Amino acid sequence: MDPKAAARAIDALRRGWPVELRASDGACRVMAIEGADDVTLAAFDPEGKAALLISSSRAETLKLTNQRAAADPELPVLIERSPWIDRDVAAAIADPVRDLGSPLKGPFRAGKIDAPLAAKAALRIARLAGILPAFFVGSEGPVEASVSADEIAAYDDAARLAIATRARLPVSASENAEIVAFRSPEEPREHIALIVGNRDGSPPVVRLHSECLTGDVLGSLKCDCGPQLHEALHQIADAPWGVLLYLRQEGRGIGLVNKLRAYALQDQGFDTVDANTRLGFAIDARDFSVAARMLDLLGVGEVRLLTNNPAKVVGLEAAGVKVKERLPLAIAANPHNERYLVTKRDRTGHQL
Numbered sequence: 001m002d003p004k005a006a007a008r009a010i011d012a013l014r015r016g017w018p019v020e021l022r023a024s025d026g027a028c029r030v031m032a033i034e035g036a037d038d039v040t041l042a043a044f045d046p047e048g049k050a051a052l053l054i055s056s057s058r059a060e061t062l063k064l065t066n067q068r069a070a071a072d073p074e075l076p077v078l079i080e081r082s083p084w085i086d087r088d089v090a091a092a093i094a095d096p097v098r099d100l101g102s103p104l105k106g107p108f109r110a111g112k113i114d115a116p117l118a119a120k121a122a123l124r125i126a127r128l129a130g131i132l133p134a135f136f137v138g139s140e141g142p143v144e145a146s147v148s149a150d151e152i153a154a155y156d157d158a159a160r161l162a163i164a165t166r167a168r169l170p171v172s173a174s175e176n177a178e179i180v181a182f183r184s185p186e187e188p189r190e191h192i193a194l195i196v197g198n199r200d201g202s203p204p205v206v207r208l209h210s211e212c213l214t215g216d217v218l219g220s221l222k223c224d225c226g227p228q229l230h231e232a233l234h235q236i237a238d239a240p241w242g243v244l245l246y247l248r249q250e251g252r253g254i255g256l257v258n259k260l261r262a263y264a265l266q267d268q269g270f271d272t273v274d275a276n277t278r279l280g281f282a283i284d285a286r287d288f289s290v291a292a293r294m295l296d297l298l299g300v301g302e303v304r305l306l307t308n309n310p311a312k313v314v315g316l317e318a319a320g321v322k323v324k325e326r327l328p329l330a331i332a333a334n335p336h337n338e339r340y341l342v343t344k345r346d347r348t349g350h351q352l
């Protein structure tokens with residue numbers, strides 16, 4: 001296992017460079033469709049024969065699911081290349097946001113995937129790279145990086161997280177606060193904890209806040225993240241002591257650009273759950289073992305958790321943190337996020 005391989009492959013995919021994915025059942029060479037330009041595609045696939053690899057949910061939208069994909073939703077679908085599938089058509093196949101503007105007619109032909117485990121690894125690395133899970137696949141040409149399925153799985157292993165530094169940080173909710181930064185060697189995103197008040201031996205009030213650039217920074221009215229962040233800080237400041245974890249899990253783990261694609265689909269009428277699925281991602285791609293590891297490094301084993309999301313309670317407990325109590329975090333709706341909050345309640349089990 002080369003711990004650098006996944007970081008190199010993620011970087012290459014984001015730049016539109018070809019990557020080899022290896023698994024126990026074989027290997028495949030892929031290039032992100034969204035990152036390809038005419039020059040890189042010609043170098044990767046001089047004869048225009050590279051097939052396309054897409055998620056099974058994307059294939060379903062394109063009416064292309066074969067029986068095996070229906071039985072295993074994590075198995076991608078291979079579209080055989082036809083002369084009419086040029087780079088622009090491939091880009092439209094990759095991106096469901098374009099469906100209204102460029103309806104795709106086909107006919108598409110599904111092909112056989114020689115190395116299903118390697119193909120599944122392609123979907124996983126797409127999420128880590130924050131790109132659409134859609135690739136050109138199958139050339140014999142040179143690649144910029146080579147990575148195994150195991151190396152991809154180990155990439156965001158929370159065990160590699162460590163405290164990088166800490167400092168006092170008075171904030172508007174409390175002048176008595178300390179910021180702690182966490183890093184892991186390969187992952188560029190640094191997670192943050194804000195410890196508020198003085199440790200007194202009781203379980204702290206803890207909030208797991210997933211990054212939301214639009215809500216946290218821009219004041220987006222589409223979600224409840226900004227108000228939840230501030231309400232959580234105030235509730236923590238009112239408690240004997242507490243910890244806010246600011247987790248770099250933008251868009252529930254699919255990254256900012258993919259979240260904004262989900263927003264574009266929401267503009268077309270899909271809800272937050274269906275938008276994620278149409279893009280080819282899980283409804284919630286977060287892994288709360290990162291949060292558990294951070295709490296462990298802070299010496300916190302038991303918490304009073306501020307959340308409406310039962311999955312957070314289950315995720316933390318599974319990772320070894322005792323959730324002594326769940327404290328609700330209710331925020332008044334506005335006309336823009338009303339449907340989002342109803343969807344959270346009705347489709348992802350949030351207790352409001």
Ligand SMILES: Nc1nc2c(ncn2[C@@H]2O[C@H](COP(=O)(O)OP(=O)(O)OP(=O)(O)O)[C@@H](O)[C@H]2O)c(=O)[nH]1
Pocket residue numbers: 208209210211212213223225228249250251252253254258259262263272276306307308309312329344350
């Ligand atoms: N993919 C996607 N992510 C979204 C959307 N709206 C908000 N998010 C992300 O969802 C995350 C916010 O979730 P949280 O507030 O941490 O948690 P939660 O699951 O809603 O549960 P609570 O603890 O009850 O708030 C952030 O990473 C946001 O960027 C959306 O429509 N699509």
Ligand SMILES: [Zn+2]
Pocket residue numbers: 212214215216223224225226
């Ligand atoms: Zn948000």
